[in-house]
Amino acid sequence: MLESVMFYALAAFILGFGVLVVTARNTVHCVLFLVANFLCVAMVYVMLGAEFLAIIQILVYAGGIVVLYLFVVMLVNLRRPPDAPVDTRRQSVVGFALAGAMLAEISAILVYSAARPVAAVATAPALPAAGNTETIGMLLYTDYLVPFELASMLLLVAMVGAILLARKDM
Amino acid sequence: MMGDYVVPVLKILVLLNAVLVSVTFMTLLERKVIAWVQVRLGPMRVGYHGALQPIADAIKLLLKEDITPVRADKWVFTLAPIVSMVPALIAFAVIPFDREAVFFGFPIALVVADINVGLLYLVSITSIGVYGIILAGYASNSKFPLLAGLRASAQLISYEIAITMMLVSIVVMSGTLSMVGIIDAQFNARVWYVFLQPVAFVILFIGGLAETNRAPFDLPEAEQELTGGFHTEYSGMRFALFFLAEYANMIVVSAVATTLFFGGWLRPFPNVDALSWLGYVPGWVWFVLKTFVFLYLFIWIRATLPRYRYDQLMRLGWKVLIPLGIANLVVTAVLKVLL
């Protein structure tokens, strides 16, 4: 009962803030709605039992990436007066049509798979009842070690690239 | 049923009241201590030796005119102090004051929520607190606060990295992210972690000074710089909220340093049986005492050290603390595997 209420409330907030991100005129307001969206998504992760992922969502996404967006928005705002972007009507109709087609396709997949019984998927061997963080840590360092190292290299390259791109004397 | 809902709500009420009262009286403590350091007396008029000064301050701030700048973003202008204060307050949800205290025959754990990612929760709440400063600078619709806000938030996110490295060092040593678990690990190891990880403690404390915008890292809000920093355009109670948020952050950093390095509610020398008479003092008294030692240290450092310039500040954060932090983490991990 409480779970249903929480889920529907969170879903309403997530979708509402998402629509506000896409439609707000002022870019700083868009960024703030994005932060609220991410915090609600973190709560959805807690409901799904993925507490480490929820904390990573708040720490990295809401507390790092969106701060980066906010910095860029403000640095850009320093140089130009705020004016509304002009949206061409022709392209927005095509955009809505494409998005509608995608939504129809995903809904068809969901309805189709909901009607059929789910085949038994081989689950991972049951680990001893460890906490969520320990489970993810074990997986990251044993089964998924190579993607982990590749991700760290990717982050290093991205860091160097971002610093070089944003320098003034290039 | 009752234990699930009523007890946590009661805990939250008591904790919020305690935090807000201590934060208001911290203003008085700071003014008095800095005054005594400078061989003067501080506030002396209101109440006995100025003890009721915070109440006078609160009344003054509440009665001040509430100015919103012209063409400032009204919603964001109102939101910024709230976004500054709320993370400082909700960080107290995972701070453990004692393992168990008996109230009216019920044993209650003196921690609001002992989640098993408690330490990461604290770090993520700290990174949300950065928004208050950026939004305050932006919403004032003026160049000086905007630049000061960007500077302050750049300082905060730089020192966050050093702090996170130190917290990871502690997690490597204790094997758990839960705050209560870390204190238990110190109890099992029979030694406070500050003796095993002195470098980590020093870096955490310096990072904590920078995270809370305290001297000597308080360039973004100093009066001589940038006409008052990111809260230039704020007056009255909104201005007070920024400062209360700063003091609440100070208490959080002190409590975290106490929990991680100084054994939380454990008595000094837990492995020396000759001092077991110290165990008659309740655990939360030890916790509060240790936290107050750190708060005094914060104020003492503010009264003593000169201010860092902004580029020196950033250089310290990136070029000194982070390499030291990484070295500490590597050495800790290697020694933990070998020993």
Add this chain to the structure above:
Amino acid sequence: MTPITPYHYLVLSAALFTIGLVGVLVRRNIIIVFMSIELMLNAVNINLAAFSYQLHNAAGQVFAIFVVAVAAAEAAVGLGIILAFFRNKETLNMDDMDIMKW
């Protein structure tokens, strides 16, 4: 009230994905396009977490963490590109970013 099955989370994820897609296709301000891409990545993450919950396999959450890491890298580099471009042409409108068209 029907109990919340993983299908509810999948529908939420699909709806959020579509909202992000509308943002990418319709808005002209490039920073808002980037933020809509982040919305889409979040929708994918909700999907992964829901399946991880249903199949009791933490690999879904591990994948979601990788998505977060890649999104961070992409945001950093993308915003660097935007800043570099803005320094040259003073515009954030995607329609004006066509100096390499022939």
